[in-house]
Amino acid sequence: MKKEKKYERLYIQIKDLIDKSSNNPLSNMATIIAVLHNKMPDYFWTGFYLLQDGKLQVGPYQGSLACINLAKNIGVCWAGINAKKTVIVDDVEAFPGHIACDSRSQSEIVVPLKNKDGDIVGVMDVDSRDKNTFDDADAKGLEKIVSLVY
Numbered sequence: 001m002k003k004e005k006k007y008e009r010l011y012i013q014i015k016d017l018i019d020k021s022s023n024n025p026l027s028n029m030a031t032i033i034a035v036l037h038n039k040m041p042d043y044f045w046t047g048f049y050l051l052q053d054g055k056l057q058v059g060p061y062q063g064s065l066a067c068i069n070l071a072k073n074i075g076v077c078w079a080g081i082n083a084k085k086t087v088i089v090d091d092v093e094a095f096p097g098h099i100a101c102d103s104r105s106q107s108e109i110v111v112p113l114k115n116k117d118g119d120i121v122g123v124m125d126v127d128s129r130d131k132n133t134f135d136d137a138d139a140k141g142l143e144k145i146v147s148l149v150y
Contacts, residue, residue, distance in 0.1 A: 007141025010039060011148075018148055025115075028149045030060040036126070036145070037062040044105060044129045048113060049077050050122035056081070059122065067101040075099035080110035080123045086139045090132045102127070109134040111142045116150045 014035050018028050029048045037046040047061020049070060056070040056077055070077050074097040080087045089108045092098045105127035113122040124146050128134065 003135075003137040004141065006039075007137065007145070010035060011141070011145050014145060015148055025149050026060065032124075032145055032148065033060050033062055040126075042128045042130065042133045043126055045102060045125070045127040047126075048122055048124055050113075051081070051120070056122070063127070064102045064104075067099060070099055076108050076110050077123045077125055080112050081120055084112060084120060086111045086143060088134045088139060090134075092127075104129050106131045107133045109138055109142065111139070111146050113146055113149060 014032055017031050022028050033046050037043050045063030048059035049056045050059040058066045058068050076087055076089050087110045089095045092105055092108055107128045109126050111124045112120045115121045
């Protein structure tokens with residue numbers, strides 16, 4: 001329950017920041033990433049990947065250097081897009097086709113990003129240095145927060 005309450009507090013904080021001053025999805029993404037990356041101690045890499053001309057390319061992020069382009073239909077981010085749902089990976093080494101932008105990442109959660117029409121336009125991707133970091137509370141909390149982008 002502690003994690004759910006933290007996500008609810010973060011949602012309120014982020015919503016307030018966006019409502020007061022932003023009408024730009026890119027600014028919203030940057031704000032979301034900055035807040036989450038600095039408030040969630042298990043977040044090692046926090047960012048968005050956006051669909052651009054059929055490619056999945058890095059957007060706003062915080063953490064170590066990111067892969068700029070992710071090969072189509074490979075890795076956790078594409079799994080989230082193709083499945084059209086949040087994907088939680090407890091051990092990235094056990095995930096077929098995992099793309100290791102930073103070998104220190106051990107677990108990952110990917111949440112599809114939808115525009116106002118409901119089309120998937122990218123994903124939020126969060127990595128942790130520890131295995132088994134993410135669960136259903138993270139999925140629900142992040143899905144709600146990601147909905148603030150558009």
